[in-house]
């Protein structure tokens with residue numbers, strides 16, 4: 522059980538952090554107390570913005586001594602309200618925004634050492650400056666920060682080739698709930714000293730400590746890329762196309778993002794300056810990116826030839842390959858604006874599911890039909906990272922209904938139906954967004970006693986006072 526901070530601890534924090542690092546001003550705190558989608562609203566006793574790891578350590582030590590809850594926050598783009606405090610107003614909101622230095626960049630180790638508050642697109646730019654890149658990207662790249670990406674084990678659009686954050690974090694520095702500092706910022710590619718605290722902290726959603734910096738894997742910069750947009754009739758054809766392109770290009774394919782006609786229409790409706798890439802209507806669309814490092818053959822020729830062959834065989838209906846960087850960016854904008862367009866389109870019962878890649882096409886067809894039959898008039902809007910088996914499967918209210926009221930009334934039943942459908946196909950109810958607050962009930966319902974027991978044992982071992990991000994990820998004992 523955590524406590525509200527008293528005047529003594531608040532004064533101690535204010536003294537230690539100074540005016541730039543401590544505020545209780547309602548207007549200054551307000552933007553950080555709701556989640557990105559504006560569904561969950563919380564309150565905090567103070568907003569703390571430390572400038573360095575020593576200050577984070579001082580915060581955690583004071584909080585641990587007084588049993589006060591800490592909610593770590595990066596860019597606050599969580600899709601599951603993971604960085605939103607409860608409404609009690611007793612927690613300290615700990616923002617990593619000011620810790621935004623890139624401490625080192627090494628083209629010899631192929632590693633960047635970035636502080637927790639570095640924004641993803643700033644890391645991309647810094648890596649490009651030494652002829653390297655950090656191969657993880659997502660629609661929130663201008664806001665999401667390294668610590669949030671680590672703490673949610675973020676995925677994004679290049680998982681197909683480079684994996685999630687778990688595959689990209691080489692070392693970690695963190696302050697544990699005890700207030701001790703874990704110095705694990707090495708650039709070692711091999712380190713077999715038993716249990717891996719780095720991997721425990723990745724995906725821990727702030728429940729096991731505060732990540733303060735990380736060593737991150739870099740790969741060679743892109744020498745040339747082919748970005749294509751393909752129209753086709755169904756997701757089975759899309760998967761067949763992916764396997765054909767992989768066979769024809771080695772491991773050059775790094776993104777394979779699918780969206781049906783209704784998602785493309787939603788983007789065109791809500792995002793200014795976008796337009797349909799192909800003439801004609803296509804039930805499904807796929808955005809493909811293939812890359813090659815400097816010195817390797819440009820993938821444009823191979824992708825163009827393979828798509829022409831696929832069109833000749835009737836596998837796809839139409840395609841374009843971008844002929845300029847501006848055109849490539851315009852195609853990517855259509856994909857990366859989906860979350861923003863959805864926000865404009867209104868509430869939906871949302872799901873971030875994973876199934877084995879081979880199951881995705883059947884899941885999309887059968888899952889959509891099953892949901893629309895069970896919940897009369899509802900409409901499925903499903904899109905995502907087809908190449909890695911992760912689909913954002915969202916269910917909208919029937920046309921003409923009050924969307925918010927419908928989601929409030931039917932949402933829990935829709936969630937349970939979709940998650941059971943996914944579980945029956947060997948899938949997961951959280952592919953890349955984590956559990957946070959919004960998936961907690963469903964996670965508790967479906968996780969099973971062994972998974973939950975291990976989760977609680979790890980939490981109790983590292984955070985026996987329960988001060989780190991309470992109410993997120995770890996379901997309470999019922």
Ligand SMILES: Cc1cc2nc3c(=O)[nH]c(=O)nc-3n(C[C@H](O)[C@H](O)[C@H](O)COP(=O)(O)OP(=O)(O)OC[C@H]3O[C@@H](n4cnc5c(N)ncnc54)[C@H](O)[C@@H]3O)c2cc1C
Pocket residue numbers: 557592593594595596597598599600603604617637658659660661664665666667668669670671672673674675676677678726727728730731732733860861953954957990993
């Ligand atoms: C437009 C849009 C597109 C998106 N696309 C994708 C996508 O393709 N793939 C994907 O995986 N996600 C996606 N997301 C979700 C989101 O961007 C990611 O979850 C991201 O990793 C969150 O980073 P953040 O810095 O905003 O973290 P926050 O939202 O601030 O926090 C996320 C979690 O991490 C914890 N945390 C933050 N900092 C620390 C720290 N220093 N120490 C310990 N815990 C900490 C928080 O407590 C919280 O539980 C998208 C979001 C948006 C808005």
